[in-house]
Amino acid sequence: MNAHSASGHEHGHGHGHGHGHHGTDIDWETMATELENKADLQLPVSRETAARLRKLLGAGSTGSGTAVRRILDIGSGPGVMSCVFAETFADAEVVAVDGTPALLDRALARAERLGLGGRVVVRHAELPEGLTGDDGHGEGGLGTADLVWSSKAVHHLGDQQGTLDALAGVLRPGGVLAVAEGGVPMRFLPRDIGIGAPGIQARFDAAQESWFTAMRSELPGSIAVIEDWPAMLGRAGLTGVGSFTSFLDLPAPLDDAARAFLYAHLTRVRETVSESLDAEDRRTLDVLLDPEDAAGILRRPDAFLLFGTTVSTGVRPRR
Numbered sequence: 001m002n003a004h005s006a007s008g009h010e011h012g013h014g015h016g017h018g019h020g021h022h023g024t025d026i027d028w029e030t031m032a033t034e035l036e037n038k039a040d041l042q043l044p045v046s047r048e049t050a051a052r053l054r055k056l057l058g059a060g061s062t063g064s065g066t067a068v069r070r071i072l073d074i075g076s077g078p079g080v081m082s083c084v085f086a087e088t089f090a091d092a093e094v095v096a097v098d099g100t101p102a103l104l105d106r107a108l109a110r111a112e113r114l115g116l117g118g119r120v121v122v123r124h125a126e127l128p129e130g131l132t133g134d135d136g137h138g139e140g141g142l143g144t145a146d147l148v149w150s151s152k153a154v155h156h157l158g159d160q161q162g163t164l165d166a167l168a169g170v171l172r173p174g175g176v177l178a179v180a181e182g183g184v185p186m187r188f189l190p191r192d193i194g195i196g197a198p199g200i201q202a203r204f205d206a207a208q209e210s211w212f213t214a215m216r217s218e219l220p221g222s223i224a225v226i227e228d229w230p231a232m233l234g235r236a237g238l239t240g241v242g243s244f245t246s247f248l249d250l251p252a253p254l255d256d257a258a259r260a261f262l263y264a265h266l267t268r269v270r271e272t273v274s275e276s277l278d279a280e281d282r283r284t285l286d287v288l289l290d291p292e293d294a295a296g297i298l299r300r301p302d303a304f305l306l307f308g309t310t311v312s313t314g315v316r317p318r319r
């Protein structure tokens, strides 16, 4: 899929929101297939995450648990997690919220395919304006929810703390805000791959980390903040804050779907950061992206896929 920085962020390249001046703006629509493929690979982990959030909410238990009736998936992309939530919380309506209509179309098509059509709805909203109702589309705010989920979207907004404050503000008492941000960077190659200088993955990470920093600094209203997500949730007024990390671990040899994802990922690396790599690393990247080469990512036997997704959570006090 898209370039994936050392901090577990996701980004691409294009002209979507038009905020970048140095190749850090993002065309989300062109990333639709990559986003959905990656989320498909991650499905087992996402189902575990949903089950964990269900436990945190006490949903399904008798007594003090929160009845989960409405869930917001903020920056849903193609809605893979929205559908997982609709499966996990059988009584809930799930609202997939995103600024890219083509991705919301995918979310609707997916929900239809999975027989969840009635319970997954979509809302086109440009954030952060869309959180408060002043989104320029005249569509109003997002309403309240028992669970607000946002995966790898908050870091695309200038004011991350302000966004969390707004998301915490739409929670019903006892509701949970869960944000997937940070985590453990993706690994998919051995240290020495037999071409070029060993350790290329770390150099990809370093180049992508610089790209990410430039991307954030160019966002409208960009504010630097220490990215301690549980502490930020606490400042948003939530209690019981904490985090957990789940790993996707696909050992070699990879199947075609995982290889196709890595091919798309490396294509993004070439598009976004190849200028920051030296000539030898650029040559290595070309070999990895050669579909005919036995050392290419589509064919080499040693490629694997390992990464960790960290989810930070907090609960709105009942008062």
Ligand SMILES: C[S@@+](CC[C@H](N)C(=O)[O-])C[C@H]1O[C@@H](n2cnc3c(N)ncnc32)[C@H](O)[C@@H]1O
Pocket (backbone or CB within 6 Å): 010, 011, 017, 028, 035, 039, 074, 075, 076, 077, 078, 097, 098, 099, 100, 103, 125, 126, 127, 128, 150, 151, 152, 153, 156, 157
């Ligand atoms: C990296 S993708 C994450 C998609 C999905 N949540 C996932 O984890 O796979 C970021 C998503 O946020 C959306 N997005 C980014 N900036 C946005 C903004 N300012 N307003 C609304 N949506 C935005 C993009 O359209 C994209 O679908």
